[in-house]
Amino acid sequence: MTAALQTVEELNRAEEPRTGWLAAIAKFVRQRPLGAVGAAIVFLTIAVAATAGWIAPYDPLANDYAAMLSAPGPGHWLGTDAFGRDVLTRVIYGSRTALTVGLGASVIGATLGSLIGVISAYFGGRVDLIVQRVMDVFFAFPVIILALAVVAILGTGAGNVILAIATPMVPRCARVVRSSALSVREMPYVDAARASGFGHGRIILRHMLPNVMAPILIMATAFLGEAILLEASLSFLGLGVQEPTAAWGLMLRGSAVEFAETAPWMAIFPGLAISLAVFGFNLFGDSLRDALDPKLRSL
Amino acid sequence: MARYILKRLFAMIPTLLGVAVLIFLLLRVVPGDVVEARYLGQGNQFQSQDLMDIERKKLGLDQPLWKQFTTWMTGIARLDFGLSMWTGSPITEEIKLRFTLSLQLALMASTIATLLAIPLGILAAFKQDTWVDYAVRVFSIAGLATPSFWLGSLMILAMLIVFKWVPPMVFTPLWVNPWENLAQLIWPALAVGYRYCAVGTRMMRSTMLEVLREDYIRTAHAKGLWMKLILTRHALKNAILPVLTVISTEFAFLLGGLVVTEQVFNLNGLGMLFVEGISRRDYTLIQALVMLVATFFLIINFVVDIAYGWIDPRIRFS
């Protein structure tokens, strides 16, 4: 009996009109503690990345051979690596790289993907078919292979890595946004806009895009986690961001594995940082999806 | 039904062609070629330019692009995938060796992922918004968040330090020596399977939630049927299909996409072949591998589409 009442209540809640920002956030925290934890982690990561210059105790690039491979302790709270560089500083600055690459790739991938998806859904017919086929072609490549190919063409380095990671994201985003956009296209206000003689561009940008923001946002946050992981994998393979830049994946390479027994701090902390960041972004994205539209199970 | 099948089948062809053209061009744009990879960079003092020219000619790399492309395409039409540019051996031979391992690993990982995802997802849906739900979600997302190479390295190190044991270094097929085979593959299968169970768990949970809200479930419950009965008979059947879809779609990527896992566990699989092929600029090999994985992916999608179309007639006519 109570179970049935509960579900009716949930149905009612889903049909409520959207309330103000602050109230929505408060509701979010109350109803979805996991999401709140995720959001907190996300916020922490962003804060650390933004204030890296102030909170980091050392210069991330300065080699200090006298202090190489020191254990965690006062002076170097997370120890030093094989060149005497402070691990805490490099983890802090690494968040910057992770977010720049992750955010960059996510935003580019989601933007491009959504545009393509919406355009495809809007025009339908021939355009839709061709775009679908092209997207299918990219979709058929395993993510890491596509990223490897782009890196091989463009070369290594942060900018190219962003493009390499964004590339496999585009077709995935396009597909999801397209299915949402298809239903939006049938909405009366879109018809009305067309009847009023508005141009295609205006309809797409002003009417359709805002109404598929939910899936776009969810994709973007889900991608962010995956982008950070992909950047770490590429760096691990030696094809991502390069030394001496501080990047979490890079810190897990080579000497970190060798010294795993005698200097485990070199590998543990960057690994934890990656796991925590991706974990946070995923939790947040998960709860965001639950809140905005539980029907989006294709994600 | 037949029309639907044929339609989906035809849709595959332009996609495959698109993949072929894309990978062909992508590879040619990448700087460096197989001859340079082979003869430069070993630190040898005497570099032989005429040897490199001879090799280039032999591999057909001095011919115009369109000619190279048509040669390759006509070869495929005859089901002749050509020779690897690096070793000169038939590509089918090169791929066959690694395919068994990758296929077995993909199957094992998918099975583990499914075996974890379904009960966990159902549990989480049932106990939605309780600590059980949170625990399940944390557990599965942790799997998604942990870098597989980090996990793999830690696993191997742990085994070495604690048990003083290393997995077998050489692959033995399952039918030759099942013990050696599993001793090598169970660890990467667990690492990969754990990662992928998150996707399935998430899907299982949300489909289960949806179905639990459906009218007929609520009426069944109102009639006083035992929860278990509802679960097994009505809800499960409809909820599982999307989960299987998601896992089988990922399966195709497990074939060639486990690059880092294979490196860490030292497995002679398709992922390693991919990476080595790219670093050696072995055009023919990469092209063949990409076509293989893409075909697999499209076939799996095709099968899933057909299954859906058969189960739900509404989809056929959309």
Next chain:
Amino acid sequence: MRNNLLKKLTVGIFSAAVCALGAVTGSAWSQGQPRSGGELVFPVPSEPPSYDGHREETFGLIHPFAPFYNTLLRVDPNDKGGTKPYPSLAESWTVSADGKTYTFKLRQGVKFHDGSEMTSKDVKASYDKIIFPAAGVGSTRKGQYAVVDAVEAPNPTTVVFKLKYHSGSFLSSLLSPFNFIYKADILAKDPHWYEKNIMGTGPYTFVEHVKGSHVVGKKFAGYWDKGKPYLDGFRAIFMRDSAAQVAAVRGERAHIQFRSFTPKDRDNLKTALGDKITVQESPWDCILMVAINHKKKPFDDPRVRRALSLALDRHEGSKALSQIAIVKSVAGVQVPGTPFATPPEDLSKLAGYWTDPEKSRAEARRLLKEAGVPEGFSFTFSNRGVPMPYEPLGVWMIDQWRKVGLNVTQRVIESAAYYATLRKGEHEAAMDFQCGYIVEPDLDMYKFLSSSRNPANYGYYEDPTLDALYDKQSRAPSVEERKKIIRQFEKRLLEEEAHYLMTLQWHRIIPHSSKLHGWTITPSHYLNNTLDNVWLSQ
């Protein structure tokens, strides 16, 4: 009574002495006697694209496939310096008075694995293939034998090399482990046969090669060196990942890895396995150098180049980096400790090798200022996408250059595309490298000749004085004279002109199972891989 006591004492002391001797040398005694049997297992980091030693340059060919072949001459397997010629298929040799004719007397009764006999025509056919390859065949080491006029086989047991002029390094060039002796009949029928097939005279016969997995060899019962090989066979396993290789040795599934492990791997293995691991170390005939592109301003100014060299504190770098990378000694143009290497006291007089880092950096800053290079000047350093030791050296150098006010960004280029990029000549400073199979000035210094003479010179400079010094040392009448000229060459190359910058000499570290005997480390990872002297104890 006294006699008895004395007797007992003598016997007692004698037995104690024998026991002590036995305890100390007990292992040595069992070590002294090679034991037949056992299979050697070793990981190989790289898989070769073909089986033909005349076309390949990678150690990935030597480690698994050299045991199937013999060469005409080899490097003495017990020579730690890796330079002494030693008979292999050639029993002995003589050199004519004018130094232009080398006559080799071949061993008799050497059989190929198919039972046929090896004669001089096989040696001639093999060397003709290396030095005078037919059109469409190609040989990768042809350039090394430009001095050879002809190879003759006057009778079945004699091979004669006729040279165009006297060359002090010719004999060394015959020691190359890649010069497998093939069967003349097979080469006559199909010169490409050896790319995909194996037929040699070596101590092991080919059993199988599973691509991407392993190579297996079995003892050749008819080997000419009676009693050898000691092993029943070997198994070479291809493993790309270095952590996996170390784990294999540590888990006692493999005996040795013939290239090198890092210092930390060695320490880990020693800690884990203690006495079950024996470590052999040696300076390595490989070095990374910075190729400074003279075509790009301001690197055409020798002051700038010298400043780049002065900025590198090689002594501190040696101390620190030898703990984390496979580099160690501070080096000039020759591997330290070899006959023609400059002794450390003299080397530290060259700019860039001074022992006072403050003085070096001050001088570097002064030179940069004089040359008009502003503080914070930025340039790109191209590095190759190979982790060890390119990465740590790159990190070190960038840090050192930062200390003299240079802002360097590293651009890492994937290995396959790397040399193609260098050949374009667009780089500013790039990491170059050199690896030899033998320490020999003619080979080691060839790299630095003017671009017009050596197309593999990525500094893109012309220096006729340097070229003249090279030629002079190559034809020097005595060893002492040669040393003097090499010293002059080094000074001009590294200090006056600073065309190329030497980093640190690589250091070879081979921790292997203590059960493995009969293998001595040399400065080259291409040498000593015929596995005929290797044996395993229980």
